[in-house]
Amino acid sequence: MEPISGAYDPKTTEAELYKKWEASGYFNPDNLPVSQTKNYVVYMPLPNVTGTLHMGHALNNSFQDIVIRSHRMRGYRTLYLPGTDHAGIATQFVVEKKLKKEGINKFDLGREKFIGKIWEWKNEYGNIIYDQLRKLGVSCDWSRVRFTMDENYAKDVKKAFVHYHDKGLLYRGYRTVNWCPRCGTSLSDLELEYKEEQSKLYYIHYGPFTLATTRPETKFGDTGLAVNPKDGRYKDYVGKELEIESLSTEGSLDVPAKKKNKIIVVADDAVDMEFGTGIVKVTPAHDLVDFEIGTRHNLPLVQVIDETGRMTERAGKYAGMKTAEAREKIVEDLKATGLLEKEEEYAHNLAVCYRCGHAIEPIPSKQWFLKMDSLAKTALESVKSGRVKINPENFEKPYTAWLENIKDWTVSRQIWWGHQIPVWFCKNQKEFEIKNQKSNLKNEEGYVVSMEKPEKCPFCKTCEMEQSPDVLDTWFSSALWPFAGLSESDLKKYYPGTTLITARDIINLWVARMIYSGTEFMGQEPFRNVLIHGTILTKDGKRMSKSLGTGIDPLKYIEQFGADATRFGIVWQATGQDIRWDETAITAGKKFANKIWNASRFVLTQIGDELFPTNIPEPKTEADKIILEAFTKVKESSVRDIDAFEFSKALHDLYDFFWHDFCDVYLETAKLQAADDATKTSTKHMLVFILRESLKLLHPFVPFVTEEIYQRFPFPEKKVFLMVETLV
């Protein structure tokens, strides 16, 4: 090792080393010279191809690489499975936005060409992501990299759909669903976000009652009134059909008018007696709760808002208005006709699309739903039984809470980018006319659920059947990630996995769904441990996100300080709580890499070409004894901490040992001991031993600098890479 330069320069080492590692084939567990019995498998939480990786991904992948590298060095057959997610709505949205800037509208392009554009995007960003991961130094098996829309993966997705359908868990229904008018698609409950909104609570005269609503524009879709069954105030009205005076949809917009309607009063537990006047209008078509009330009491479904968020013909003279506009006009007219009693300021949470932020409009729509009862039970049992451990345990709560109150999952989406559902329609069968909200359509619509397009249409016997244009919720396919697209032999060898490391925001969206999917299709849970780590926030405690402009590309740090320093800085801070990002930790990492480099230069210069056995040296002096004891202690604790997912603690202890015990104290003493013939050889032996073993312990955290030094290390029986050395 040339003693010339003082400072360690990651630029001259990292890229080269990564190439060598990759070329060695050791990222692929099939090539590891290890026992065939002990597996350690990590399925990478697949980054979305919506853009590039940020610090959160860097944290996530640093953690995963630590457990992988640590176990690889402990003789496990380690697989770190990489990939990316097509991320349906999210990716479609960003590409739409990009095209819009170029003046292109997706409808002008048409479905096929638009999807082509998304593929171009995917290829570009997918590659950037893989490059970022390589630069970070993560040791995943690139020979097995998958994308959720790969051919084999897509096949497994279809298979799952057909399986659920054949099992009776997947059904088509006409129901009120969450709808994003901007994206033009249905959304699941988990794809909503809530934004606090200052709005008004309107008290409207409704026959003999006054009731409170925030959405007067939906009133033309009201098909009932509901009260709590225990509410004595309205007892006598329950079950009665009343004639009430309300706003007319007829005539001119300039002349507000009233007309008489008939409406039924029902009693339902969902009604809160304390809120407003304790009586509520039921609009089954435009409110999810109302839909349920409507279903329970057989109330008709009247749609007054369409897929674009505008009032339908049923709203008469208000038709064509956007809901916000209609609300304003209707409130005005209610006032004019004396139907509005009062309005109050009211803060409430507005549901918005988690991708584009547009307000959600519940509307009735024909969709595919997955029955969740039995699957949720499966996922609950996996955790309750301890077969899957969630760490920290606190996160079991949101997991079980969600599963215990689950509703059926709307899995179909009306976008273009995604897995088109394997449903085939007869072209000649007239679509069944929906008369009400009843969801048991049977198969009067003329469709077939099957992997392949049926050769002959079973309905008309003549047509070329047409595939449904709907695609699947992107989470339907990512739920299959631990096994979809893997070869038979890989499934045998690498399923189930060991540890899943992820952030808390997708515990239900993804983790729960992987657990029941794995159990459903593979017969056992996809992993034993789930580690939920903190989120990286900005220095002032805000969420790091690209859309807020607060995100940071880890490459910025890697280029400036090196991957080791970046990983160090992240892990150093990632103690379990959310992290208010502090760049100085990376400075510390850079200094530490340099410290390791220089201490190694010193040791290697000391020993020259001399070879020392790899065994534990006999301590000859007090200093020898102290350093050996300290080493043994940190070796045990750091491995234990890694297994307990206490990466930051392990790193702090290793840092402390290496810098202070080894460098500050022992190295200085060793200089004296090496000058004394009586202890010269034993001291060098000790130096080499402690250094080499420390490099092994440090390698999972700072893989590059440790490997670079190891490559220059003279000792017998050396392996080709530190990466596959044995951490005994």
Next chain:
RNA sequence: GGGCGCUUAGCUCAGCUGGUUAGAGCGACUCGUUUACACCGAGUAGGCCGGGGGUUCGAAUCCCUCAGCGCCCACCA
């Protein structure tokens, strides 16, 4: 409305199955260029551990309460 978490040095955080002078990184200050490293070494300063109450021989650590901050879930229209 429910759940979870946080409040410790100037900054970012450890410590919290209770026990000698409360730690780290970064920053500040003082010395130091003896042949690994100035991306260094030896030191120093800086904290009534958010407020109040309680349990205990003893609490940053356990309990209660108040205040502030953050996140998640939820069918108060």
